[in-house]
Amino acid sequence: MKFAAEFAAEVAANRKSSRITGGYNSAGESAAAQSLGVCYGIVANNLPPVVEVIDLFKTNGIARMRIYNPNQATLEALRGSNIELAIGVSNEDIQSIANDISSATSWVQINIINYANDVIFRYIIVGNEISHNDPTSQFVLRAMQNIYGALGNLQNQIKISTTIQLSLLGSSYPPSQGEFSPDAIPYITPIVNFLASNGAPLLANVYPYFAYISDQKDISLEYATFTQQGYTDIGYQNLFDAMLDALYAAILKTGASDLQIVVSESGWPSAGGEGATTENAAAYYTNLINHVNSGNGTPMRPGQPIETYLFAMFDENLKPGAASEQYFGLFTPDKSQKYNIASIN
Template identity: 60%
Template sequence: MSIIFMLLGILSIGLKFTGVESVGVCYGVNGNNLPSRQEVVDLYKSNGINQMRIYYPDEQALQALRGSNIELILDVAKDTLSSLTNANEATNWVTKYVTPYAQDVKIKYITVGNEIHPSDNEAQSILPALNNIQNAISSANLQDQIKVSIAIDMTLIGKSYPPSDGVFSDQAKSYIQPIIDFLVSNGAPLLANVYPYFAYIGDKQSIPLDYALFKQQGNNDVGYQNLFDAQLDSVYAALEKVGGSNVKIIVSESGWPSAGEDSATTDNAKTYLSNLINHVKSGNGTPKRPGTIETYLFAMFDENQKNGAATEQHFGLFNPDKSSKYQISFN
């Protein structure tokens, strides 16, 4: 009997470790000083980073990924979304960018829209494009390998605190409801870009820095020890209110800038990233959803041609010469 228990114990340890993948890293290319696609894939492999996100079907990157065993989130480019409302165009897109690579590139998710807001022109294209890409994936017999989804940001959440009161905003509800119905019917996750940094910068009076950096000791008045979990659970609560209780969330971006604004320092970025990696791999999950949290760090490199706030150019984990900006273990 004791041998059986010992075997079960060994098995459970094995299952625990195989379930804890390394975190992924997003690979943006808005820089004029970045390494070649093959060098980048080699850098992922040498650092034990087994998951990548790219923001358009970059065929050089797809070629470099062949045989690498790196799982991939493949985004549809924003300027392509409206064309995919045509079923033939969606089929052509899958035929060109997915089917030729599907055997030796581990495409896991296709993201049909990243941070598209209800007021954006592209918003009306999302649902038909989702359906058309899904149909094309199914026609290619890849529906068991690849899930089709979207990536949202936290602006779609109308109320996020306390997390149990999380709800999609009135403006977002009519936009997001049919999308959630699509995810439910196809067993697909929702991708969410979760940035405690931006929440902290926007409300320093009521959000302690330690709470945003996973350094707070003990829970706050609503049972949370860190802002990341609170944000994530507010999205889960919002999902529950629109019939998405069984929809899993993949954190498709999270990071902390090292320069460009107050609190954007190398020390804070290293602290956040190290603590985030440990947290999402721990298996503790959030108060609402225990378990490992599939998470993609943003981003592989500083991108010196990125538009927006000064911080946007300083989210990189690596320097353009491929040296590490921070000493971080991905495993």
């Protein structure tokens, strides 16, 4: 996906705090502005015990967590924590859950109902970044429907969704002209309709970093990291908003005018690739948090909170792919905070 050079960026307030988010106020109640969570990936062999990880979330005021599969040790450690959880159905489990209602019922019983009295489940995410041309795509909607049916009286408490990449877009500039590619429309439209009918958001992984490194001629580092002054001629201050609004425009074209988007991943690596430095990552995370916290929304959805999950809690030394994939952590495996990141409060 390519974004044009006309995009410009704002200078975000550079507030510093030892806390990453301020998920709860002094009275212990959920803060009205709470919009941030952190993804807890475990593709590593040097991470701290999960009980220590939950404590790290709590001591840093991180009130929401995303995990990618129903890891039982994590679920046990979350009991009584008051951390809201987005839990993933692994891509490899989707076909069996789609084809066998008893499989969906068993998954829900083992991973949700067994913990529902002590763990706050926010989302069940059926699949991560499944493309329309992936053979698994034909099973995603049915798996979502079966999981939803298996929830029973929890249907109004836990939202079922899936996470997409913005590569499903065939057009993204200007953002108002965003639309899904013709090949993606038959896949995504029924999913959008299901979400809209159940009051659930669509989740999307939004990475200005990858857009930047794929087209440095047309996309400036300052625009990608929220650190360039000025608006574009079409009213945008940063690449993150432009990417999000291109997706909103695409969803609107499917007829789902009120569907919300949750940013299920966004981050910047501190090493391992072009533009991947501690300085750039610190700027991105700090300014993204400030932007989400501002409550300004995007030009297409002004004044609406942008629920966002920062990627990720730790560097993950076994992540495959580009070297930069191993350096998205907010913390190092010894639990040291890599950046002085702004608080949400």
